[in-house]
Amino acid sequence: xxxxxxxxxxxxxxxxxxxxxxxxxxxxxxxxxxxxxxxxxxxxxxxxxxxxxxxxxxxxxxxxxxxxxxxxxxxxxxxxxxxxxxxxxxxxxxxxxxxxxxxxxxxxxxxxxxxxxxxxxxxxxxxx
Ligand SMILES: [Zn+2]
Numbered sequence: 001x002x003x004x005x006x007x008x009x010x011x012x013x014x015x016x017x018x019x020x021x022x023x024x025x026x027x028x029x030x031x032x033x034x035x036x037x038x039x040x041x042x043x044x045x046x047x048x049x050x051x052x053x054x055x056x057x058x059x060x061x062x063x064x065x066x067x068x069x070x071x072x073x074x075x076x077x078x079x080x081x082x083x084x085x086x087x088x089x090x091x092x093x094x095x096x097x098x099x100x101x102x103x104x105x106x107x108x109x110x111x112x113x114x115x116x117x118x119x120x121x122x123x124x125x126x127x128x
Pocket of ligand 1: 073074075076077078080089090091092093094
């Protein structure tokens with residue numbers, strides 16, 4: 001089973017890293033427009049924002065990591081971190097779940113959404 005899904009912490013880290021590079025590239029482009037001061041300043045500013053944003057995201061990952069649950073992946077046996085009800089292994093992308101009700105179910109991002117959880121609760125109440 002091939003999944004497009006990947007581990008959340010890894011995904012956020014990738015975004016942060018690409019923002020750093022994007023910021024540097026934007027600033028470099030700004031340097032090419034030295035003759036036009038306002039263009040250079042605009043690019044520098046945008047680049048700076050991207051880099052600041054990535055710093056914020058890195059900080060955020062740090063916060064998330066402390067809340068992430070460490071599990072041993074049943075597939076590759078490595079120690080991985082997961083966020084939310086469903087997540088993927090950092091190493092082999094094996095879908096993992098914290099909820100025994102979802103075990104064996106097809107992997108779906110929707111299990112993490114608040115809306116879905118509420119609907120599920122409603123269904124359970126109706127069954128009672
Ligand atoms: Zn794994």
